[in-house]
Amino acid sequence: MKSRLNIFLKYFLIAGFAFVIISCSNTKFLKEGQLLYTGAEINIENDTLPKKDKNELKAALEENLTPKPNSSFLGLRPKLYAYNATKEPKKQKGIRYWLKYKFGEEPVLLGDVDREFNKDIIENYSENKGYFNAKATYDTVSKNKKAKVIYTLKPGARYLISNVNFQADSSVINQEIQKTKEKTLLKKGNPFDLDVIKAERERIDNNLKENGFYYFNPDNIIVQADSTVSKNHTVEMNVKLKENTPDLAKAQFTIDKVVVFPNYNIRDVKKGKYKIPMNPDSLSGYAYGDIFVVDPDKKFKPKIFDRALYFEKGDLYNRKDHNLTLNRLISLGVFKFVKNEFVVSDSLQHKFDAYYLLTPKELQSLRLEALGRTNSANYAGSELNLNWTHRNFFRGAEQFKASVYGAFDVQIGGPKDAENIFRAGTNVQLSIPRIVAPFRFNSSSAFVPRTNIILGYEFQNRTTLYTLNNFNASFGYTWKENVRKEHELKLIDITFVDPANVTPKYLESIGNSQYLKRAVEPQLIYGPTYSYTYTTTMLPRKNTFYYKGMLDLAGNITGLLTGANYKKGEVKEIFGVPFSQYAKIENDFRFYHKFAEKTSIATRLIAGAAIPYGNSENIPFARQFFVGGSNSIRAFRARTLGPGSYDPRTQEAGFLFDQSGDIKLELNAEYRANLYKFLNVAVFADAGNIWLVNEDPDRPGAKFSKDFLSEVAVGAGVGLRLDFSILLLRLDLAMPLRVPYYEKGDRWAFDRINFGDGSWRRDNLILNIAIGYPF
Template identity: 45%
Template structure:
């Protein structure tokens, strides 16, 4: 008995958090006590279908659809608790900072007095009638209990009316014949339920199709779809598509194209037609007295050609391409009936250019996940029409510094500077002739770059690169990039004695690999599919696949084989020979307008062979950091279960970057909107990198069938501030699984202790970044 009494305080202490949580929940449920006098809290609407004339499946669909139409919506709830309403109530009217902050998360009560049940009933009944339930009746009611109220809409649908027959125009004139000719793809089908929205969309379909066949002046209002239920039979309707007799005369005619005029330097002050100064090129005329651009630039832009029927798709394609070409900010156009032929159209395009030259200065303050604080400055100069061929010439100067004021890399500051020059043509500069047949022009890009990276007290790296690439969009979702030739050369300079001693002391090949001279050259190809811009969809996707090659043909021809002592070099440097494949898949699921799940999987493999036994450092995979595993510092994980701390460089404090030939990474995020411009996130990351071939200096670093046992896992939360021009992101992550620990000890969830300063110092990683991680 005495022993039991002594345990009671301990049990009470253990259960105290649950008691407090229960007290908070019960208190949060009492939102009605904050209501004004004689007011009731609106709890939402219920739609009840009492009609037995429709199936259970149709009744369920009716309930779901009508429930979404009721207004207003009640206060949001989670498991029946209206937490946002509670936060509003407890902070309402208080002026201290904490209360004002809490109030931003809350929402005011939705009162029963704001609900117009009769108007809602009218809207619901109208919707049902538009969907073929012509006999539908909605009777509103309410359920009032104490200080709460619910709306109830008793619904009798009656049997749905279905389409018995559809009659299309039968006259022989061109417009009636055209409407009848496209009837096979009609949205209306015999046997379907009558639906007014489908009828409206059918009129839009007819208009869109006729616009492809030259009926420039036709409009959806020129089609009448009559509904007859008197001669169709019980709960059936006959539909008749008719071209209105009052349709304007011009809408009955097919128009073909005549001449196309382009004004490349238009402003609102220009009023003169200047047709006498037009330069004829191919199928169009360019009116450019100041000779600002070569006429041939527009040959892939204009899709409407003389004597061809007007086509709205080609019309819109030209508008998109005029913007996509680069130098032009606005484009407007008009079509006029030709003065010489009343069934021909003249097209006029008026282009307003950007300023030809511009200078941009950018500065960025940043904190990296490797505990570096730094600044970056970019100065970019661009010429949008460098050689009068709509070429985009860009020259960018970059300088950055990253300093660590505490931690293992204190004093090993990183300084970078570089220059990048690129020239992009809005067409293919090659024998290739790919016609994308959409609003996007193919492009050719030449890029040259030099970067200098200095890691204080360790080494300096010089990097030179060049590439020649073709870029094109197959359609709005699919894009391609073919880097026909890419060249990169990296050499190390000013290697300090400290770094050289570290290589000798640790015999860590990754340390030497960083400063090895590297030469890569070869093609690469990238394929991307995405529909993530279509925000109206519940599920959206992104997929990118890339393959890169280096030294393949030369290595095969020369018989390069490093393992057999036949390493080949160019200008004294062994060139890299490899095949590298990368795949990234993203999946976004929208829970509602303000909340979504975001998921990403990355798998990459580099295969060195012939003249190489390991991937060049610049082409290896890294993991950890602000856009990767956010509970681990940048480039600090792997390869595999290897951990460098025990063999760190001869008493020095710097931590080498860890890399691998294989990478697997997965991330999932829950992204709710909190308030205003602030969004939250809860994330879970997992992944690692591995070496393709084992080496004695990095035990556990090679990829094996037990690779899942090497996965690092972290979790965390963060905030995103959507500032329109950019998104500022903060993430706080911590590890859940450390792959370098002994088997059976790698999961460290039970060690999480936010109250312990030592744990926080060794495990919490703060990431500050611009933009979403994916």
Template identity: 40%
Template sequence: MTRLIKSNLLILACLIWASCSTTKSLKPGQYLYTGAEININPDSAVKITDQKEVKEILLDKTRPQPNKSFLGIKYKLGFYNLAGETTKKKGFKHWLRTKMGEPPVLLSEVKIPYNNAVLKSYLISQGYLQSDVVGDTVIKGKKGKAVYTAETGPRYKINSVLFPNDSSGIATIINNNKANSLLKVGDNYDLDVFKNERDRIDNDLKEQGYFYFSPDYLILQVDSTIGKNSVDIRLKVKDIAPDASLKPYTINHINIFPNYSLRRDSALRTASPEIYNDFRIYDPRKTFKAPLFNRLVFFKKDELYNRRDHNQSLNRMVNIGAFQAVKAEFIPLDSFKNNQLDLNIYLTPLKKNSLSFSVTGTSKSNNFVGSELKLTQTTRNVFKGAEQLDVSASGGFESQVGGQSKALNSYSLTLESKLTFPRFITPFKGINTTNAFIPKTIASLSYQLLHRGSLYDINSFKTQFGYKWNENKYKEHSFNPISVNYVTSSLLTSVQTEIDSILKVTPGLKNVLEKQFIIGSTYGFTYTNQFEDFRRNNIYFNGTLETGGNVWGLFAGKNDRGAKVIAGLELNQFIRLEADFRNYYKITKNVIWANRIDLGYGYAYGGQTTLPFVRQFFAGGTNDIRAWAARSIGPGTYYYKNDPLVANGNYIDQSGDIKALISSELRFKLYGRLYGATFVDAGNIWLRKEDKGSPAIGNLPATVGRVGSGFELKNALKELAVGTGVGLRIDATIFVIRLDVAFPIRKPYNEEGKRWVFDQIDFGNNTWRKENLVYNIGIGYPF
């Protein structure tokens, strides 16, 4: 720790030295440019609306930008000067000067007249039509800055809006949709709104067949001479708009080339097409079945062209995952002399077979947590309807060292086959979606081996049949009406004394060793706008509902414990709910505040008091409460300390029916692709009913109860575990390598009044570090 402190002080000293030497390399007559200053109406007591925001926008538009700085220290310029001049094109000094550093930005590079014009143009675009900007430079010592003074004048508002009133088709469409106009009387003059209004009208016209129309053919004439700081706006179609843009077009022939390549272009065009509905399909090899295109192409012969059908058709052909290239070509008949378009669709299929390798991070609370390597064989167009068969083999691992419990190395092996149909397959006809996204029917079969150190193995066989579809680009649904899961487990010892001692330390493990037979249904809903980078605030939500044995229980008998039984196997009956909400707030371009709330609840009935082990919740680990090893927290205030009878020391494997997790993480860019983070995690798991112990079953001995494992709402906040820490991440875009170090600051298993442990933190103490620091290595962000 002392060495780390010394290293940090040395780095800090270098940065301070670098800050002091920013003007070291300047020649006589050169001045370091320190940035711009914006003054808005300095001689007036009246402030414009959103003055602070406008000032930031104007400041961002000035050029050039000064040297980058952190906490006022121009570190990149410092590295540049520290390296000094060098004629070599490689070596440390060259790397330090060109990669870590940047040359000084000089005051002479500032073009005042250019910046004046840019800033004035922006103010005018925002309605300050009488604005003016005057810039000057101020020099102090070897440094200089630019000062811009903006006199905005009043902001103009819209007095009236006049749309075309002639009898043309375009004027009719514009007037029929003017209620949706973005130009509202009383609103501020805003050039961006004017541009968006032209795009809106263009979109309305495209929906009515005006294929060759363009927003550039519209002009907004503004009259600012009417007084009272107002403008009259008149919208009209330019006289230079070509004739082709002024008439609607209908679709003539729809020609589809499903197996297209440039090499085969001539042969395909001269081939005899298959006529199917309104389509002419040029596919001599019969690569795809004709009915597929009913779900991909929304155009019909003789109907008006419209942009919605155009975009939805393209999106479906791209999203179906069968084609590497998609092109739609609209050809006018007779060189614009009539109002018809031929539609040619060129589709180049992906390879029939492909092999892929992936590295991912997993974070499902009811499954393996850590990182995973996966090899997948994909076969496309299995039945000539763009179906896809994926056969995969994957291996996951979990390893943690340090902390108050000794977590064993664990691994999982998974074999899975999944067949995806790009449509709904149901007993009912006519079920389909008409948006841009392809609905999918998915049938899967899998086997997983989960090996938990030298403690136990779990063998899980699962098959399910269901559907996945997008309501829109933000919302995704998944529904599996039938899901069957059979699980067997075994301790990795047959010695009864060892079994007794293991179950003594980990009484909850007895649930793991019971056979589990689950037949049920699942529904999942996901909402996200994370792909919209322009948003300052992005959110993600995933909610799941699972039921087990509800319908099948009606046809099952009962055993002596009152549990439902099918074919001699005890049927698990339960309801399980989980909600995972995440929020990502961009404080600045390179600083993100990420937050997560994950809540889960399970209710078991029909002879069971807890959820089956493979459906229970866990706490701790690389993507959870990082200050504890995986599965080492809870349930509730329960905690079993070291037991000398167990060879692996104080190993704990705990799970529960209820879960609460709250995480907050500040992510910031350090340099290049290196990012840092500070975080706080809080949460716990509980059993719905406190574990009172269980009698002996077969060769499994009776177990004692787990005091404090039950859930009581009034005590939930008091029983939260809290940990904090810091992390480093290498974000290579396609994957993220993560290293987090965390330690507990609140231990729920301590007696009340002593659960916060701030006073025990001692980084210089080797024993404290060994018992409390937990290192997490993962692939991908924790959430």
């Protein structure tokens, strides 16, 4: 290992030295008189300004200066060198074009810097932040064909707000403004700040939009700063309506008519069928409460509009209900386009007629899918799915989905005589856009809550081993508080596994292994499950977060009522099958940090535990945890890692079985960057394992103990991601760095790495091919 390390260090130092040489030689490409611009420096001369304020002002000013110098890494500029050193390509494609114009950066010269313009930016920005007498100067420093610009700012004293006045009058709009003046963002003693003034105008506008002033605009508000009435560098702020504010902007509107067209089509508009405003009395529709529905074919029940529309006759217009209604109509999932118009009434003053023009999707669709797949466990296969969807099953925007499928997975490598897998099944789902329950459920969310009913059956055949019949059914609800928070509650989630055709070959292969025997025993799992998701990944932020927590409680009430206790030999059965009793919790934390538009780091932590008790000694196989594979610890084949320090190689040759556990801990980190258009690259590291709660004599070392950290597996690798917008193909090549089933003290595998050995590469380099990101 020492010799390999010395060779590695040697080449690393040579490469690093060459990198420094080529990166420092950018100036040799400059023409006579040209200077490479290396950036700007800002000095602020004000001894009375607090350090925090000075640093904030300096950082903001540097961000506003243009242009930015060439990017650097550890003081070097490899992208600039790539541009300079690459000859002009003959065509706008190829590696030379990519190096020069895609990876490379054109040099930023001192001549590109408008120093007077930047000086004005510094002065204007400083004044906008309350430094009314700011003065700036600049100087240029050059050396060795490089130049930087030093700007010196003398901001003077910062002006503070001495008083805030809201001009009052008897108008309705002014009375609304006066009601919220206590919530003003302009606070006495705070610095004058133009950004805060803009935010205050937006605040007033938002409040007025919630109180009927549909046509109001932030520009109708003026905030005047008067420094003549105050002393000691203070200003008085006066907030008032502009004198030329249009009468329409000062009018407060209420809703008169609400008209819904649930079968709106743009082609009919061109034919003159829809003309707005219109007289509902002349339309072939009907009234449902305060809503007038134009639906001659009666495709939709009017109740769905009553639940989705938040405006009623006589309501004061407000933007919250405006947006809420549109979002709820969209989340019904049955309309392709949702449009609304508020038209000023011809006959009534300050009244709106609200029109909702809804273009439905195709109500029924039939789709046939053929899929091909492979995984790191040496299986390749195909799947055929036939799916039928009806988006308005009972005319209430209920979504009904039915599917039938067939699939097979064939062993293409690894141990000989491994078993192929065949699956076939059917699944039906009904999603109702409301909470079906004996109690009333009110939701003010922009997302329609749903009741979900699912029934399914799957036939699974492991060729010469056994056959499984899987039945599942569930009833529950999903609802979202907002775009970040989502809940899913299954009041009942039932799984029944009925083994059949267990062959003598399987029984002979497993011997006395209780773990493998449980795979072919009847299983009955039922109980409630709940999951909660919180995410900010859809927001345009540098740092975003994702969390999903799941709680699964099986057989708890039944176990309590029947007094089930396997330790005392009192195992209870339902229809001749022992029911499972356990508690399971799983947590998935993810954190994303964006360095640039297409460069980021993603991390994930998964922690979960399942505890059997009462009627069960073990967790059902279908509810246990697994690790390894393309979306987990990628240096180990799917479901072959763990539990604990158990060595799966000790199993009988040619007979592999998925390894499962009751406790799971996994940590992943991945650096992602864009190389060229659709081509992305990643460097990643994965760590984790699974463990059992109870001792298993068939799998020594599998139980969770205080030494669990010594049994954590570690892998690392590199990957390519081909992002075609509608499809992301992922290729990850990983190798193990720490193997938990090696001898304790010898689990790190650095000394075994040998890329020149074909046998080592075959056993340790794992290629994962998958669709989408792993997390």
